[in-house]
Amino acid sequence: MSEPAQTAMTLDDLYRLPDNELLYELVNGWLVSEPPPGVRHGRVAGRIVAILDACVRQHGAGVVVTCDTGFVLHRSPDTVRAPDVAFIRMDRYLAxxxxxxxxxxxxxxxxxxxxxxxxxxxxxxxxxxYLAAGTTLVWVVDPQTEQVRSYRSLFEPQIHAGTDLLTAEDLLPEFSVPVADIFSI
Incomplete structure (x- = not known):
């Protein structure tokens, strides 16, 4: 007897899932789950939210959100990603x-x-x-090495560490923070 064909999940299916301890994303219609990532991860992500949000709010530049917010990157099949931290320009958010x-x-x-x-x-x-969908800038933050890889292109990341300044030039010209500040307690 053959197994029934599995169909790709949609955005609507994703948001009808019951709440539990897992974090979900949808990748080309397939459900991907992760367990909660741990204390160091939460501390660093929280620090980034605080630093980024202070600048964004001071300049009315947009909105900072956490991994509770999904972003529809592609439809049919649906891809919904939920970055640990994200910034949305005000004009896009208000729309x-x-x-x-x-x-x-x-x-x-x-x-x-x-x-x-x-x-x-x-x-x-x-x-x-993210980049294929039109995200301008992606930061991959490594709490273990205390480095940030900054991507505007998939093939040319810039690596920042220590006293290097992390910026978001064209998105937030006012934003600049030493990388070490992201990891400080």
């Missing part, structure tokens, strides 16, 4: 419904904070998805 299940389109800035369980090909795929 959408505040109570929508997910943000239509990519974030302007996506931040992925690595956790010990992340595999390099998994992070590479996320960066590729």
């Amino acid at each position: 959408m419904e505040d109570d929508a299940d997910a943000m239509p389109g990519p974030p302007d800035l996506a931040v992925e904070v690595l956790s010990p369980g992340n595999r390099p090909q998994e992070i590479h795929a996320k960066v590729a998805d």
Whole structure:
């Protein structure tokens, strides 16, 4: 007896899932789940939210959101990614419904904070998805090495560490922070 064909999940299917401890994303119609990433990850992501949000709010540049916000990067099959931290320009945010299940389109800035369980090909795929969908800038933050890889292109990341200044030039000209500040306690 043959098994029934599996059909790709949609954005609507994703948001009908029951709440539990896992974080979900939808990649080309397939459900991907991750366990909660841990304390160091949460501390670093929280620090990035605080630093980024202070600048964004001071200049009215847009909105900073956390991994609770999904971004529809592709439809049919649906890809919905939820970066650890994201920035959306104000004009784009105001053009959408505040109570929508997910943000239509990519974030302007996506931040992925690595956790010990992340595999390099998994992070590479996320960066590729964001950039292909139109994200301007992706930061991949490594709490273990205390480095940030900054992507505007998939093949030419810039590596920042220590006293190097992390910026988001064309998105947030006012934003600049020493990389070490992201990892400080």
